[in-house]
Amino acid sequence: MAVPDRDLAEFRSTVGDWCRANVPKDWRRAQAGAPEEQFVAFQKAWFQELRQVGWAVPHWPAEWGGGMSVAEQIVLYQELAANDAPRLVLAFVAIHHAASTLLVAGTDEQRRCHLPAILDGELWVQGFSEPDAGSDLASLRTTGRREGDVFVVNGQKLWSSGAAHADWCLLLVRTDPGAPKREGISYFLMDMRTPGIDVRPIRNANGESHFCEMFLDDVVIPVSGLVGPEHGGWRVAQETLSAERGMTMLELSERLGRAGFTWLLEACRVRGPSGDRLLDDPVVADRLAAFEIEVAGLRSLCRRVVERHEAGASAPAEASIAKLLYSELLQRVMDFATEVVGLEAHTQLTKPLSSGWESGAWMLDYIGSYEWTIPGGTSEIQRTIIGERGLGLPREPAAR
Amino acid sequence: MAVPDRDLAEFRSTVGDWCRANVPKDWRRAQAGAPEEQFVAFQKAWFQELRQVGWAVPHWPAEWGGGMSVAEQIVLYQELAANDAPRLVLAFVAIHHAASTLLVAGTDEQRRCHLPAILDGELWVQGFSEPDAGSDLASLRTTGRREGDVFVVNGQKLWSSGAAHADWCLLLVRTDPGAPKREGISYFLMDMRTPGIDVRPIRNANGESHFCEMFLDDVVIPVSGLVGPEHGGWRVAQETLSAERGMTMLELSERLGRAGFTWLLEACRVRGPSGDRLLDDPVVADRLAAFEIEVAGLRSLCRRVVERHEAGASAPAEASIAKLLYSELLQRVMDFATEVVGLEAHTQLTKPLSSGWESGAWMLDYIGSYEWTIPGGTSEIQRTIIGERGLGLPREPAAR
């Protein structure tokens, strides 16, 4: 997969030129606090723009419309970040989790049905978490009763980000209540137009409503919606969930470096009423340098993680290391930015949804950072994974 | 126990005047790196000086030579710290642990035998910890076999600070191997001249040897050496061990504030070759201020802890809070001092043993700080105690 350095440099300038020509200049201002429909329309349009140049799903196999080398993907995401292109946040589950599920464990028919549809704009939602199954995902209680060629599903899902706009859902359901908790779960593709699905938005700490609750009342899913074996869904979820995390962490760490840290520097260069700049405070400058170092280390680490993953030489738990580092560093940077920018940091009341986890609205960004330290395995869970899988430390005794 | 403010002010000036007249001016220099015998002689002499003015055992009951109010003790320890008087480190176990054990659980005869002797210079050592019983003290394995009027003791004790100089030992021994682990332990007073006791010094990380291993080979202790009921020693240890911790934490926090922080300030005021002072670096100044605040809070907390203890209104786990705060703050201050003072901090190769945990030999003091975050319940254990006893959080499930 080695791509000559010269070709990479050329690709970099191609992406850069394209971005400068095509990234809407004022998208952040226009999208900050924009109504939901406008956000959805913007995301769909941007997805098609990227698709046209072949950069919407670079990580997919060539036969489905991707086929970009990892080295090129790294360049692509670095340049998208450097040019502050909008992120594909709305299609995220579709192009990552849904696609990797289909590619790894789906049937040919499922793939043919959905992968092209995703390219045309089909949106997906995750239906995994439940009120009593957060970190302990395997304790989920949504039930699926088999009746001939269909399953009848009842239960409640939580934190289903984007459910309001989704066409399809990746759903984990307990289909064998008698089995040990990880062995009675099936993995389904659920059409969101099926009767019995009630989606209610949940306002998050910033007042946004991209999270949803999903109530499932006798929802009928045909057996053809199964992914992997009946009752064998837990393994499918494990294999497919984290498939694309490496490249996502790389993209986000690039954005933290290029957008987040750079804007913080800019904010610290603004001259106050008395002509002084935050940067002139050596205490602030010292902290900025410390953050720059950590961000540089994180970006380097993320590149290494995707390269090693590509080479089949991943170190154990390194995806957890990257996630923990990114999320906690993001949080500390945003907390610090809120502190030093001071009262002005509290006056920005909206931020665009199409960004990375940094928008320059520091207080909102600080709060938003908890969306990275909590979901997808809390920082506490990540540390346990790193200790046990990364270092081989003994597990805790099981609860009685 | 309310002492009028005026009397306290007068007492404060009495102690201050006495210290200025009696604290040897150059004791730190003279004692730094001094041979063991010189340290012991110095400690014994200083103990007698304090005893003469009634300040060696102020916390003991009046009938045994103490009887000072808590308010006065606070003043006493504040002034001893402010005037950099040597600490009674050699007699520490004798005047605190041994005395409180005797006062709380000893017989009249034991008290009459030992309390006056301690005033005359009798030294004690703790024989609690063992190689496999550190944080989990109750799992100790030293055995005591009853044979008529005596117990025959075999085993190994560790971290017995000052055993080389001790006359007597507070000893925990498993006397009923069949009982649950906390119910088969007895508490003894052991004469260190008894045959079968082999004391070997252990060098610590700083190269000092005040810790010892103690090997017990068929050591015979008469039944009269029992404190509390046979097999009932665990409760005795629990009741008496932490008795004086509050006042000790107060004394040490005063020394951290008066000696430790003040010396750090002085070190930061020294002009370097180019005429600059560490203090002129705003990054250093900022950290110094942060430490000053924490030390102020700690000192205030320690005063409150002893006052509440005196009033019988102790909050749960507050002794653990004080110990955790002191030990970790000490460690952070010394680490920071080592960092900012730089290479010079590494050139001080000795420090006096009669000090608090700060001597101005920053690197040695930083290492020495682990003597507070590890023994007496590691910081990890303290946090568990604070969570469970201070906040009522549920315990971990027991190991299988």
Next chain:
Amino acid sequence: MDSDFGAVHDELRGVARMMLANHSPLTTAGRSFKPLDWQLLASSGWLGLEVPAAQGGAGAGFAELAVLLTEFGRVAAAAPYLGSVVLGTAALSLLEANTGRDHRLQELAAGTRRVAVALPTDRPEVGQPTAPFRIRRAGSVLEVSGRAGFVPDVVGADEILLLAADDHRPVLVAVAPSAPGLQIDAQPVVDETRHLAAVIADGVEIDPDSLWSFTGSPEAGAARLAERAMLAVACDSLGLATMMMEATVAYVTDRYQFGRPIGSYQAVKHACADMLVGISICSELVGTAVEALSSDEPGSWVPVSMAKAHVSSVAVEIAGKAIQLHGGVGYTWERGLHAYLKRAALNRSLFGSPIAHRRRLAARYAGEGNS
């Protein structure tokens, strides 16, 4: 872990906690941040706590006020208490006596008048607040001009007291919100429990009877006002941090994952322990500062700056950790924890950042002598 100012304080605290119990964003499911009922506060005697009995107040001191402020912090109370009571009543009390003043104090205690005080909010200089307004005398006409940002509780106030320099001497000037030349720009912030505004005066003509001098040293009076503001915020942060700890302890005791209450896991338990340890120090720092300010100790700014710097920082950490330990639930609007984090972060920046306060403290080290 509240500080213990004795039985009177315990009673005041108990009453306040009961009355405010249902006003926390934790119990109102984040639906609204409705201000507390002002008349109820008046009838509880809380508006006139420091007003002399002669003017219908309780004649108490800052120590009692601090108890209430901490309780308000516990429920992240949305009430113009900071502007009108902590600063307004105190500003008037610090003035030389005059009938206008006494009359106003009476109305403040009764709840029939509300005021705001425009101090420098963002970067306090070492020792002495700089007046953000200045007086100009043109013949017999008096005018005030200047600007103060982020002034608490201006909108809805019947009168605004401006800290102004009258030939370098700090004085207070009372202006009506409707005065020609006075502009009030609401500055909405992420924290919906606080209401701030910029006050801009451009040659506002003032009645000479509305220009008041501080009793004693004008500089000391202005400094005292600023210290009250700083310490009030520290009390608030202490209260909200305590509430966050209690809510977290309750949650992690009830919430099970992997067959155990999550509070039995060391990662969670030790994080809660660190909250208690942090609050223990905060409580001491606030107690020391309150005592110093109440008893008018010289140099009271030292413990006040210590408390403001440390407590306002620790409260953000604790509120953030509370959200983290509540997991996804803690990140919802409904659960209300966000209101505490936002308020804690705003508190950190109000009336001087922690870095600014530490700089102020560190300036004392510069001399070669003892600190």
Next chain:
Amino acid sequence: MDSDFGAVHDELRGVARMMLANHSPLTTAGRSFKPLDWQLLASSGWLGLEVPAAQGGAGAGFAELAVLLTEFGRVAAAAPYLGSVVLGTAALSLLEANTGRDHRLQELAAGTRRVAVALPTDRPEVGQPTAPFRIRRAGSVLEVSGRAGFVPDVVGADEILLLAADDHRPVLVAVAPSAPGLQIDAQPVVDETRHLAAVIADGVEIDPDSLWSFTGSPEAGAARLAERAMLAVACDSLGLATMMMEATVAYVTDRYQFGRPIGSYQAVKHACADMLVGISICSELVGTAVEALSSDEPGSWVPVSMAKAHVSSVAVEIAGKAIQLHGGVGYTWERGLHAYLKRAALNRSLFGSPIAHRRRLAARYAGEGNS
């Protein structure tokens, strides 16, 4: 978690780890800090790693040296490697070619000569090290004077190279330890694995043949030397931190308390996880800096300062945490962990404190443009 520079590096690392396995203070029970056998290092080709093949060396680069330096850090090796190899050989390599130089390189590679290099050790200025010595020309007589503290590996060196200013141009001057006017004061430090000394020259007369110019820009040559010193220390800290993590993981897996291995407790497990996370970042920073320095990138001081600032700090934290998690055993002399903490703390201060390096980095932000 070592950086991967390919198969050659893996082999070098493997050989080194095997050869050094029994030299760690962890395995020698802290009995001594005996220097590694210098002739053994020579016969392994480690002394001439960067010496050209023509002079009997391996003709390798700093990337290979970095592998060894990290392994030396793992065992807290007591050897004059920093002074004689990292700085000495490199200093000579950076000089304009001359027979004296080539001859010396040959002897250095063979282990028959040892040198030390006196650079400013404590507070490096932004960008450019200031020469601690200066040349004075009195007629045809050349003299050097000045002082450098904490110079590594001076005692026992056959020759000392002084970084000196010759009319503001940095040059290197070779002096014999016995030269009249040269004073060497050993500066023993708590860390017994390092040997430092102050070098004081008071009008030491020098042979004109011993005054050497750097190839190319003299400033660049001097800067390159300083960067090598900084990065060598960062490599050392990375190695020792990694060893501390591994020793801790092994200990907490074996040590039982309350019926469980202590590594099964979250407080311990998460602390170990944080070590791995910290080392992962350190490893990246070192890798990036080594690449920049090896390939002579302009601006290589940026990744070098980043690595020095961060890695040398994190290593102290990790070594300290290792002692803490080992409990009482970790605090004994015998266990040897203390040697790592002492060396880590010394590394933090050698060749620029973390604060100084961050100040240097932050100076880049001052412009209004992009960083």
